[in-house]
Amino acid sequence: MQPRTPPDTVAESFSQLLFGALTFRAYAAAVRLGIPDAVGDTSHRADELAAVLGADEHRLRRLLRALVALGVLRHTDDGRFALTAAGAGLRADDPTGTRGLVAFFGHPLMWRTFGALERSVREGTPAFTAVTGRGFFEYFAEDPSFAQSYHEGLHWGTEMTAPLIGMSRDWSDSRRIHDIGGGDGALLTALLAAHPYAHGIVQDSAEALEGLPANIRRHGVDGRCSAVPGDFLTEVPAGGDTYLLKNVLHEWGDDDCVRILGNCRTAMAEGARVLIVATLLPEPGPADGDQEAFTYAVLSDLLLMSASHGERTLAEYERLCAAAGLRITRVSPVPHLPNDNVIEAVAA
Ligand SMILES: C[S@@+](CC[C@H](N)C(=O)[O-])C[C@H]1O[C@@H](n2cnc3c(N)ncnc32)[C@H](O)[C@@H]1O
Incomplete structure (x- = not known):
């Protein structure tokens, strides 16, 4: 590049x-x-x-x-x-779902949010909270059409990247995959379609899970994928050998991330792993790597900082995992997506 x-x-x-x-x-x-x-x-x-x-x-x-x-x-x-x-x-009706992505990021509330960046930096709060007086997900209950637009918009990105995430590691030891904050199951259903021996669970809010049946049908994984509505800050479904957290932790502060990771640690079967799929920020200091990847990561951080929290460095993920009783064993870049990584952690 x-x-x-x-x-x-x-x-x-x-x-x-x-x-x-x-x-x-x-x-x-x-x-x-x-x-x-x-x-x-x-x-x-x-x-x-x-x-x-x-x-x-x-x-x-x-x-x-x-x-x-x-x-x-x-x-x-x-x-x-x-x-x-x-x-x-x-x-x-376009199968890429690009319309949903443009509609969400073009939502008037998202533009008011981006417009509050200056205030957010001045006051130290997420711009979305400065504008609405609510946390990002807290606001969903007040405005279901905004929540629906968010879920539709996100579907597109995950649909496109799911096959590449599938290529980033060997999934043969993943038979019970629990996708925590897995949205409408776009990633999990694609993974299950590629791995016919595996079963999975998507945990998310009831409204996010409304899109799951359509994805199950589209990927032909009936009987192998179920929905578990719930709050990952309280608990996550037990017994998985693989806990996926894709683009979840960057929406939460450190204490909440430790709770989510800790809940995965408690729920994990013996020998299980947590896979955090995330954009990694470079360590502070002059960037000497791929300039385009650096620009993407720091702008993605501003985007997340506007809504909720932000991206993190690998050292920051190591600290969060350690605080939750987990140890990072591997970081695999997602092919063709220089900013996406699968961070693999096991019980410490
Ligand atoms: C950025 S999205 C990622 C969705 C999916 N992992 C993906 O990459 O397409 C974050 C997800 O976390 C879910 N979420 C937020 N708060 C939650 C909570 N307390 N319990 C369960 N899911 C939650 C949201 O509904 C949303 O689907």
């Missing part, structure tokens, strides 16, 4: 910075207004789309024109708008 070349001055790249934010807003507005689905397989005039979407025709026309410039839409010869191949990927 090429190192990122910084511009000589911020002014030189200012329009790139500003228009980058507006580009994402245009995508988010398109998806949240339902433009890709309204356009569908045919082509439409702006006034037709305005009528269908209940939008202001003049302003919609200007957004449609920007979406043409961004490659989401194209003009047809008779002046109508049609989807490009990239735009078709934003439809609700």
Whole structure:
């Protein structure tokens, strides 16, 4: 990967910075207004789309024109708008689920959250809490549609990375896999499909688990995967030989992480392991590795810091594991994903 070349001055790249934010807003507005689905397989005039979407025709026309410039839409010869191949990927029926990802990160509350970064740094609280007065997951009960948007958005990333996580280690000794905070089971059902001898459990909130039956059907793992609604801060299902924690600990402070890891330690069968799938921050100091991976890790940290906690270094994960009676034995990079690692820990 090429190192990122910084511009000589911020002014030189200012329009790139500003228009980058507006580009994402245009995508988010398109998806949240339902433009890709309204356009569908045919082509439409702006006034037709305005009528269908209940939008202001003049302003919609200007957004449609920007979406043409961004490659989401194209003009047809008779002046109508049609989807490009990239735009078709934003439809609700597109199998990648990209629409959900864009809709969640473009949710007005997420943008108010990102807008509170300065306040968060000043006051030492997560930006989301500064904006809502609630913890991230605590807020879900108040706004189920926000919670649903979060779960839909996350599904996409996990769906794409599950096969690569599957390639990162030998799973032959994993027969009872418990995915803790496993969302809608996108990762576990993919792993079970690749390993027909294994069974698994997904623990998460009842609303997150609503998506599990569809994933079980899609991956053909009926009878081998079950849902256990519950709170991992209280306890996790006992008897697994493999406890997965993918993108879970970065949403919690140290004390809560020690509780979650400790609950896994208590529930683990003899000889079992905990697999923490996480982005690792480089140790403090000048980064001498892959510049792009470094940028991803620290921006991912800002994203997490806005919502809840943040990414950690390997030394920080070692300390959390030690406090929970676990010892890290191996760190395996996930192939093709320079920022993702599987951190393997066993009883200390
Ligand atoms: C970032 S998501 C990761 C989901 C999944 N592991 C993945 O990577 O796709 C964090 C998950 O933790 C779940 N979660 C949050 N608090 C929880 C709790 N107290 N008990 C169980 N699950 C919880 C959320 O509902 C969410 O699905």
